Amino acid sequence: MALEAWFMDDSDGDKRLPHHRSPPEFVSSDHLSDVGVLYWKLDPSDYENDEELRKIREDRGYNYMDLVDLCPEKVDDYEQKLKNFWTEHIHGDEEIRYFLEGSGYFDIRDKDDRWIRMWVKPGDLIVLPAGIYHRFTLDTSNYIKLMRLFIGEPVWASFNRPQEDHPARKQYTRSLTEKAGAALAAH
Numbered sequence: 353m354a355l356e357a358w359f360m361d362d363s364d365g366d367k368r369l370p371h372h373r374s375p376p377e378f379v380s381s382d383h384l385s386d387v388g389v390l391y392w393k394l395d396p397s398d399y400e401n402d403e404e405l406r407k408i409r410e411d412r413g414y415n416y417m418d419l420v421d422l423c424p425e426k427v428d429d430y431e432q433k434l435k436n437f438w439t440e441h442i443h444g445d446e447e448i449r450y451f452l453e454g455s456g457y458f459d460i461r462d463k464d465d466r467w468i469r470m471w472v473k474p475g476d477l478i479v480l481p482a483g484i485y486h487r488f489t490l491d492t493s494n495y496i497k498l499m500r501l502f503i504g505e506p507v508w509a510s511f512n513r514p515q516e517d518h519p520a521r522k523q524y525t526r527s528l529t530e531k532a533g534a535a536l537a538a539h
């Protein structure tokens with residue numbers, strides 16, 4: 353099963369609702385990989401002993417991991433955190449999230465600056481490239497539990513848009529341009 357993703361409408365209504373366009377416009381896994389998103393579907397039921405997850409972590413050097421249970425009782429500054437997640441931002445490193453319970457919306461900007469909404473659910477492992485604009489919200493289930501992965505000492509710093517001069521942003525836009533150039537040359 354592929355990740356469910358779609359282009360968002362332009363309405364300002366409740367962010368926890370799906371925000372499909374009318375009619376809905378789904379986004380293919382090719383389009384997601386074009387903007388540099390990596391995706392795996394794993395079995396979350398026994399994540400502590402999952403051989404597939406172990407292999408991915410080893411291959412990509414994700415030696416750091418912790419768990420986040422996103423509910424008011426377990427997270428300090430819950431409302432503030434959700435607010436920060438919802439503010440469009442980038443990071444200087446990959447953002448790697450493995451979703452274990454509940455669900456939510458991970459929104460990313462594509463190369464034409466359109467919002468793509470990815471509906472993340474248990475078993476979805478998603479890697480966002482450094483420098484991609486994104487944001488996150490819970491959906492109407494109001495709950496999510498996830499694993500954060502990182503290479504080495506984690507850096508959670510986020511940089512709110514605009515960030516056109518940030519090295520990670522420049523590198524990212526350059527990589528998109530190169531990809532587009534290579535695609536043209538292949539035709």
Ligand SMILES: CSCCC(=O)C(=O)O
Nearest residue numbers: 437447449486487488510
């Ligand atoms: C809660 S999943 C990811 C939210 C986010 O973009 C972040 O932590 O930087």
Ligand SMILES: [Fe+2]
Nearest residue numbers: 443447486510
């Ligand atoms: Fe982020």
